[in-house]
Structure formats: C-alpha cells, structure tokens
Amino acid sequence: MTNSKTCARCGEEFDASEWYPTAARHDGESVELFVFCSPECRDAWEAADGTD
Numbered sequence: 001m002t003n004s005k006t007c008a009r010c011g012e013e014f015d016a017s018e019w020y021p022t023a024a025r026h027d028g029e030s031v032e033l034f035v036f037c038s039p040e041c042r043d044a045w046e047a048a049d050g051t052d
C-alpha cells in the first residue's frame with residue numbers, strides 16, 4: 001500500500017509520509033481537506049480561490 005497523495009493544484013504525486021501544506025474549505029456543513037506538494041502551490045491555489 002502506497003502512501004502517496006496528489007497535489008490539489010498541480011496534480012503532482014508525492015509521498016505523504018512527511019508534512020505537506022494543507023488547506024480546508026468549508027462547504028455548507030462539510031469540510032473538504034486539500035493537500036499540496038509545496039507552500040507555493042497552496043498559496044497559488046488559495047489566490048485563485050480554487051477556480052482554475
């Protein structure tokens with residue numbers, strides 16, 4: 001079983017056994033958690049408001 005994740009912005013796969021930046025988005029009563037390969041990707045995703 002692998003422990004890989006996919007970056008929510010650029011789609012890059014990475015090993016999620018280490019710390020990676022995350023962002024949570026509240027959608028009504030649920031919370032969706034996103035994970036990113038780098039702080040730069042998280043910042044760009046947040047700046048784009050997830051709409052790109």
Ligand SMILES: [Zn+2]
Nearest residue numbers: 007010037041
């Ligand atoms: Zn990325």
